[in-house]
Amino acid sequence: MNKNARLTSSLYCSLLLTACETPQSTLAPAGASAEQIANLFWWMAGGAAIIWLAVIGLAVYAVHVNPSPHSEKGSRRLIVYGGIAVPVVVLAGLLGYGLSLMPKLMAPGDGLTISVTGEQWWWRVRYQSPDHRQVETANEIRLPVNERAEFKLASADVIHSFWIPSLGGKIDMIPGRENRLVLEPTRTGIFRGMCAEFCGIAHALMAFDVVVMERSAFDQWLKAQTAPAKRPVSDKARIGEQIFINNGCGACHHIAGTQADGVIGPDLTHVGSRLTIGAGTLPTTIEAFEKWTGHTDTVKPGVLMPAYGMLSSDKLSAIATYLMELK
Ligand code: CUA
Numbered sequence: 001m002n003k004n005a006r007l008t009s010s011l012y013c014s015l016l017l018t019a020c021e022t023p024q025s026t027l028a029p030a031g032a033s034a035e036q037i038a039n040l041f042w043w044m045a046g047g048a049a050i051i052w053l054a055v056i057g058l059a060v061y062a063v064h065v066n067p068s069p070h071s072e073k074g075s076r077r078l079i080v081y082g083g084i085a086v087p088v089v090v091l092a093g094l095l096g097y098g099l100s101l102m103p104k105l106m107a108p109g110d111g112l113t114i115s116v117t118g119e120q121w122w123w124r125v126r127y128q129s130p131d132h133r134q135v136e137t138a139n140e141i142r143l144p145v146n147e148r149a150e151f152k153l154a155s156a157d158v159i160h161s162f163w164i165p166s167l168g169g170k171i172d173m174i175p176g177r178e179n180r181l182v183l184e185p186t187r188t189g190i191f192r193g194m195c196a197e198f199c200g201i202a203h204a205l206m207a208f209d210v211v212v213m214e215r216s217a218f219d220q221w222l223k224a225q226t227a228p229a230k231r232p233v234s235d236k237a238r239i240g241e242q243i244f245i246n247n248g249c250g251a252c253h254h255i256a257g258t259q260a261d262g263v264i265g266p267d268l269t270h271v272g273s274r275l276t277i278g279a280g281t282l283p284t285t286i287e288a289f290e291k292w293t294g295h296t297d298t299v300k301p302g303v304l305m306p307a308y309g310m311l312s313s314d315k316l317s318a319i320a321t322y323l324m325e326l327k
Contacts, residue, residue, distance in 0.1 A: 024165050024192035030212070031167030032148075032184040036101045043097065047090060058082075105169070109150030109182045114141065116153055118160030118173040118195065121202035121303065122266055122279040127222060135225045136254070138266030139279045141193070142211045144218040148184040161197035164210050170196045185212040192280065201302030207280025228257025229269045229326050240322025243315050247308065255326065265305060272326040278303070289320035 022028075029035040070078075115126040127135040141164075143149050153162050155173040163170030168183045185191075195206035213221065232238045241258070244250070250260025256269040271277065274284055281300055282288035292299055294316050297307045308316065 022192075023190055024194060026165045028166060030185055030187045030189060030191060031164075032186055033105050033168035033182075034166055035186070036104065037169055040098060040101065044094065047094070051090070105182075107148065107182060109148040112144065112147060112149045114149060114151050116141070116151055116162060116173075117156050118154070118162065118199070118206075119156040120158065120200050121195070121206040121300070123193075123206075123208050124156070124266070125208075127225070129222055129226045130219075131226075133226055135222065136267040137225060137270065137274075139208045139276065140211065140274045141208060142213060142218060142221055143183070143185050144215040145185050145188050145212050147215070148182050151181045151183065153179045153181060158199050159197050160195050160199050160206070162193070163196040164191055164193040166191040167210065172197060185210075188212045188214060190275065194280075202300050205279060205281050205300050207276075209275040209280065211275070224273075225270055229255045232322055232325050234321060234325070236318050237322040237325045240318035240320070243311070244319050244322060247311070249319075252305070268323065268326060270326055272324045284324070286317070286320045286324050289323050290316045293319055 026034065026038060026041070029038045113128060117124040117126075123139050123141075125137045125139070125141055127137070129135050151162065153171060153173045154177070155175045157175065159175070160173040161170050162173055162181065164183065167185055168181070171179050171181045173179065189212055191210040191212065193208045193210050195203055197203075199206065232241050245259060250258070250262055252262040252265040254261055254263060254267045254269065256267075260268070272284065276282060277284050277288060278292055278296075278300055282292055290313070293308050294311065294313075295307050295309060296303050296305045311319075
């Protein structure tokens with residue numbers, strides 16, 4: 001191996017290894033179904049490696065060790081065993097193993113139901129609070145650990161696909177149809193979900209955060225989400241709220257407890273408490289809110305929200321301060 005090839009292969013290996021530890025990896029499962037899927041993957045990868053070695057071994061044998069012509073009987077036996085019997089046994093075994101996982105993957109949930117709608121290019125998320133009030137949030141899903149949560153998945157426009165690789169398998173979100181998926185996270189942490197079906201220009205910027213918490217922390221969070229938006233505290237945030245309202249932002253966005261009652265875009269009632277904005281595009285910081293509001297067209301080309309580049313940086317900063325205070 002020359003120096004370049006060695007460098008490339010070691011870079012490739014380290015990339016592969018870091019990929020295993022990221023919050024969006026099927027190989028670092030943090031959910032019951034993800035563990036089963038990862039097991040199935042390792043069994044298949046192991047089986048494929050053995051078969052590959054056997055085939056390469058046979059090829060080397062035929063070319064280098066014993067290149068003389070083979071008898072017709074021997075060749076036929078090789079075809080019957082190697083070409084029919086072994087594949088039938090291996091594939092039937094894998095099929096049986098895969099099917100045996102299905103009942104567990106399809107088992108019903110423990111009671112928590114979350115509706116998620118894919119929209120170009122973000123996620124509308126709805127919870128039912130214990131007192132049967134609907135809580136709407138966006139681009140972030142919180143789950144209690146070790147409980148089977150049921151997702152009701154729909155689409156508002158084109159086909160999207162809902163996938164949290166660390167927690168389980170993916171399923172399409174199809175217009176006019178409701179698909180169901182049950183996921184059971186097995187450890188707390190922050191994971192990343194992704195749209196797994198090409199759905200238009202900003203498909204690659206259609207991600208979401210998944211926060212798996214202890215049950216008590218989850219209850220507290222859900223209770224806080226049912227409350228209306230906090231009133232702005234700083235003067236700058238108060239000015240920001242006025243600019244937000246005066247520029248018509250409330251025609252698309254809802255902020256509970258204010259006159260902003262739009263339904264087209266993400267609910268912003270508690271946007272300051274979310275980990276990211278723009279469906280996983282930027283971290284939730286004042287600078288990111290300014291950048292987003294002023295330059296949506298370059299931050300996320302294709303996004304429906306117009307860029308408010310005509311606002312001065314002071315005004316953008318005031319809006320950002322207001323949004324950041326919406327914890
Ligand atoms: Cu939504 Cu890809």
